[in-house]
Amino acid sequence: MGAIYILWLRELKRYVRSRVQIVVSLGQPCLYLLALGFGFGPVFKQAGHGSYLQFMAPGVVGMTVLFSSVFSGIAMLWDRQFGFLKETLVAPVSRLQIMIGRTLGGATVAIIQGVLILLICLLAGFRPESWTAIPFAFLFVILIAVVFAALGTGIGSVLQDMQGFQLVMNFLVLPIFFLSGALYPLSNLPTAMAVIVRIDPLTYGVDGLRGALVHTWQFSAMLDISVLAAIACVFLGGGAYLFSKIEV
Amino acid sequence: MIRVQNLVKTFGDFTAVKDISFDVGQGEIFAFLGPNGAGKTTTIKMLTTLLRPTSGTIQLDGLDPTIKTKEARQRFGIVFQDPSLDAEQTAYENMDLHGVLYHVPRKLRAERIELLLKTFELWERKDSYVKTFSGGMKRRLEIARGFLHTPAILFLDEPTLGLDPQSRNQLWTHVKRLNETEKTTVFLTTHYMDEADRVAHRIAIMDHGSIVAVGTSAELKQQTGTDSLEAAFLALTGSSLRDESANSADAMRQVAKMWRR
Numbered sequence: 001m002g003a004i005y006i007l008w009l010r011e012l013k014r015y016v017r018s019r020v021q022i023v024v025s026l027g028q029p030c031l032y033l034l035a036l037g038f039g040f041g042p043v044f045k046q047a048g049h050g051s052y053l054q055f056m057a058p059g060v061v062g063m064t065v066l067f068s069s070v071f072s073g074i075a076m077l078w079d080r081q082f083g084f085l086k087e088t089l090v091a092p093v094s095r096l097q098i099m100i101g102r103t104l105g106g107a108t109v110a111i112i113q114g115v116l117i118l119l120i121c122l123l124a125g126f127r128p129e130s131w132t133a134i135p136f137a138f139l140f141v142i143l144i145a146v147v148f149a150a151l152g153t154g155i156g157s158v159l160q161d162m163q164g165f166q167l168v169m170n171f172l173v174l175p176i177f178f179l180s181g182a183l184y185p186l187s188n189l190p191t192a193m194a195v196i197v198r199i200d201p202l203t204y205g206v207d208g209l210r211g212a213l214v215h216t217w218q219f220s221a222m223l224d225i226s227v228l229a230a231i232a233c234v235f236l237g238g239g240a241y242l243f244s245k246i247e248v
Numbered sequence: 249m250i251r252v253q254n255l256v257k258t259f260g261d262f263t264a265v266k267d268i269s270f271d272v273g274q275g276e277i278f279a280f281l282g283p284n285g286a287g288k289t290t291t292i293k294m295l296t297t298l299l300r301p302t303s304g305t306i307q308l309d310g311l312d313p314t315i316k317t318k319e320a321r322q323r324f325g326i327v328f329q330d331p332s333l334d335a336e337q338t339a340y341e342n343m344d345l346h347g348v349l350y351h352v353p354r355k356l357r358a359e360r361i362e363l364l365l366k367t368f369e370l371w372e373r374k375d376s377y378v379k380t381f382s383g384g385m386k387r388r389l390e391i392a393r394g395f396l397h398t399p400a401i402l403f404l405d406e407p408t409l410g411l412d413p414q415s416r417n418q419l420w421t422h423v424k425r426l427n428e429t430e431k432t433t434v435f436l437t438t439h440y441m442d443e444a445d446r447v448a449h450r451i452a453i454m455d456h457g458s459i460v461a462v463g464t465s466a467e468l469k470q471q472t473g474t475d476s477l478e479a480a481f482l483a484l485t486g487s488s489l490r491d492e493s494a495n496s497a498d499a500m501r502q503v504a505k506m507w508r509r
Contacts, residue, residue, distance in 0.1 A: 006348040014336050083332035090296055091349035092321035248298055 003093040004101040011072065011105025015112070022113075025071075029064045029117050033057065033124055036183065049185065055216070057118075057126040058137070058209035059182025065114040065144045066180075066202055070173050072106025073152015073239075077159055086248045099153055099243040103236070107142070107149035114141040128213040140208035143228040147201055150235035157242040175200075182206045186218045201231045249274045249401055249433040250295065255304035257290050264290040266457040267304070272401075272435060272450075277427055279448035280437040283485055287457040288437040289329060292405050295435070296326050309400045322350065325394030329405040331386055335379035339370055339389050342378060343396060350397035357396075364392040368422055384415030391419065395426055404436040408443060416440070420447050441478040451477070455485040 015022070037053040037060075044052035079085040088098050118137075128134065155168055179193075180202035189197065197203050208224035211217040250272040257265040265287045272278040280288050293299040295306060297313045297320060306313055313320035333342050340361065347357035365371040368388040378386060387407055394402050404423070408416040424447060427434050438444055444451050445465050452462045461468055461484050465477050472483040 002348045002351070006345050010334065010337065010345065013341075017336060079334075082335065083328060083330045084334045086298075086328055086330075087332040087334075087346070088349065090298060090321055090326055091346075092318045092351065093349050094318075 003091070003097045004104070007088070007098060007101030008105040008108065011102065011109055015109040025068060025113060026064070026116060026120070028067070029060045030120060032063065032183075033060045033117075033121060037124065053121075053124065053126055054214050055185070055210070056183055057121040057124075058213050059180070059206050060121065061114050061118050061137075061141065062144055062180065062202060062206040062209055063177050063182050064117040065110045065141055065205075066148050066177060067173065068113040069106055069110035069145045069148035070152040070155070070168075072109055073103070073149055073154070073156040074159065074165055074168065075106075076102065076153065076156030077162070077165060080156075080246075080248070081161075085246070089246065089248055095244040095246075096240055099240050103146075103149045103153045103239065106152060107145040110145040110149060111141055114145065129215045133212050133215075137209050137212040140205055140212060140224070140228070143208070143225070143232060144202065144205035147205070147228055147232045147235055150232060150239040154235065154239035154242045157239070157246050176202050179203070180206050181218065201228065204228050249276070249309060250278075250435060251305075251307040252291075252295070253305045255291070255294065255306065256302045257287075257294060257299065258302045264457055265294070265301075268454070268457075268459045269304075270452055270459060270462060272433060275427070275431045275433055276450065277424070277434040277436070277448050279444040279451045280435070280454060281439075281441070281444055281451060281481060282437075282454035286454045286485075288454055289405060291454070292326075292403055292435075292437065296324060296403055297321060322397070323399055324401040324403060325397065325399035326403040327387075327390045327394050327405065327407050329409065331390065333378045333386055333390060333393075336377065338375050338377055339365065339381070340374040342389065343393055346393045346396050352397050360396050360398070364395055367426070368392040369418075384411050384419075387411060387415070388419060388422070391423065395430070395432065398430060399432060401433045401435060404434065406437055406439065408438060408440060416443065423447070441476070441481055445477045453481060453484050460484050 033053075033056070037056055041052040044050075044055065049055065076085065089095070128137070155172075159165060159168070179197050179200045181197055182202070186194070186197055186203070204219065204224040204227045207218045208221065208228070211221060211224070252271075253269045255265055255268050256263065268291065280291065282288050290299065294301045295308065295313070297317050300314060308320050309323045311320045311323065334345070337345070343361045343365065344357065347361065352360065362371065365374055368391065370385060370389055370392065373381070373385070378389065381389065391404070391407060394404075408419060411419070420443060423434060426432060436448070448465070450462065450464055451468060452459050453468070454460065461471060463471065468477065468480045469475060472480040474480045474483055
């Protein structure tokens with residue numbers, strides 16, 4: 001337990017100490033929120049869907065949590081290159097504990113980021129249907145964070161250098177975001193698109209967030225929670241396996 | 249304390265370590281010398297559970313590290329050839345994290361950290377981030393950290409690489425003192441013959457994956473009919489240059505240096 005705690009704490013310390021990184025990582029979702037939120041607002045309204053800001057704010061929260069949690073896993077690349085990973089891998093602690101400590105740390109950071117961006121959304125004029133919805137939405141933030149932090153750990157265990165990082169960014173993280181319905185409604189999509197969207201784990205997270213905050217469900221709370229929980233188990237298992245295979 | 253028998257490691261059809269055997273006694277300082285690519289680091293990696301031997305047996309304090317991995321890890325400390333500190337944490341936090349990972353109880357942990365940081369003259373800087381440390385200070389911190397859980401064996405893989413003579417000198421003074429006070433067995437590799445000559449009780453010279461000679465510095469000189477350890481080393485390993493290919497980690501370090509991370 002001590003090992004899990006100390007590695008979790010390390011991730012948090014790193015986050016709190018890198019103020020520049022906090023600002024940078026909140027900057028991008030803010031840009032989406034403001035540029036797209038206000039830019040697409042009029043079109044969205046004309047199409048008869050109401051306020052676009054109300055619609056996309058939960059999506060931006062999902063996006064923030066996605067990026068932040070995947071990156072925390074990939075940050076393992078730095079630890080690998082600068083040697084700290086080795087220090088933990090020769091310690092008399094099981095790899096599973098190390099992986100769990102790191103992943104929970106990354107997930108916690110992502111949750112904090114998600115909460116911060118939700119506050120920014122509120123400042124920008126977003127209003128949830130009811131304030132009691134916030135704890136319910138928080139559950140989805142946690143699920144998204146765990147799913148993608150585990151994915152990040154798995155990827156971080158396999159990647160060897162920074163080129164791989166670009167690859168993951170362009171061919172995995174961005175598609176996960178764009179195909180999640182964070183930015184557009186999922187009804188009336190072309191069939192192929194509708195299928196792809198349903199494969200994307202983030203879709204269920206965004207749907208849950210949107211359902212909880214503004215009561216617009218594509219699926220149902222039960223379905224979203226079960227799918228996310230199942231994927232979390234799969235990714236945690238896979239991540240733990242890949243992490244156990246790291247050689248230094 | 250360390251007993252290695254017929255140890256072999258192959259990577260594909262390349263044999264990095266060819267059937268080596270040696271013993272290191274309790275409390276001994278044992279130096280492993282050899283040109284680049286001789287197999288020193290591969291040997292250390294096998295001894296420290298980072299690589300599985302292709303064949304042969306290892307015993308650390310009576311334990312086989314390939315079977316009793318955790319127990320063996322608890323008994324040794326290691327300072328890697330490359331730095332392995334967390335630059336974004338303070339010296340004290342790095343020590344504390346290590347102590348937690350090695351199950352050192354809280355009270356003892358605090359005492360040992362204070363003792364070791366004072367020994368290695370880092371106590372005044374305990375709350376500074378490691379990224380602000382010089383190369384010599386980082387190395388000292390890593391060695392202090394290696395001693396934290398009172399290991400029976402401490403592995404040092406080229407610990408003085410890139411340090412100035414003052415830092416090297418001081419570092420070995422500390423290591424020797426701890427070897428005497430804590431009876432820690434020390435297994436080290438280095439490229440500096442004078443260090444091995446001064447610090448090590450016994451020396452093994454490795455080349456092309458095999459051990460070509462073992463003995464005290466005096467024995468090695470006598471064996472080769474030379475008057476310095478360096479001359480003995482060259483007599484045993486020849487004077488041709490060895491090339492090592494760079495890996496992605498080296499490339500990354502280059503990038504990191506550019507970005508000053």
